[in-house]
Amino acid sequence: MKNIFKVMGVALLACSMVMVSCKKDDDKDNNVTEGIVINMDGENWTPVDFYGQDYPAGTTQSGTPYDAFIAVEMYKTTADDSPYLEGTLQAAVCSDATYQSTSGDIINYRDENDIFQYQGENYWNFIADPNSFVENVTAVDLNACKMSANWTENYNSAEGYVATQTFPKVMNGTITNATWTVAQGK
Secondary structure, three states, X not given: OHHHHXXXXXXXXXXXHHHHHHHHHHHXXXXXXXXXXXXXXXXXXXXXXXXXXXXXXXXXXXXXXXXXXXXXXXXXXXXXXXOEEEEEEEOOOEEEEEOOOOOOOOXXXXXXXXXXXXXXXXXXXXXXXXXXXXXXXXXXXXOOOEEEEEEEEEEEOHHHHHHHOOOOEEXXXXXXXXXXXXXXXX
């Protein structure tokens, strides 16, 4: 009878250790602390590469001033012909910044395997609505090449836009404590 209590005690101890172990794993999995998630019309993907180059504020040749910005590229896969995002985000904390208020920040999707031919010309089969672009940069460290930000914009396929002149699809991007690789000039 004493052996039964010993065995049950060891079993109870083992079960409690397993439960504690599972609890820690579950907590760790639910706390995403860094990364990038892109959502295009309800489909999520995570870029495999994130490149950036920061540019200080300045003035164009025509005399128009512009804010500091980060030119970004985010690749969907490691393939040489991978679809990617390219565009610009503010190089400073901002809230509800628009295409107009940032002098042209926007993100475009590019896929060389998805080209639209129209009237004898080739076009990317992604048309963004600049008037719908809104970005929020919540943290940026230009020395560490790290940022947290999000953006949203409406878009359509080129064929869809030619047919309807509308932007019914939505792209959202969320960057959380992600570090970019400094892009090298070509």
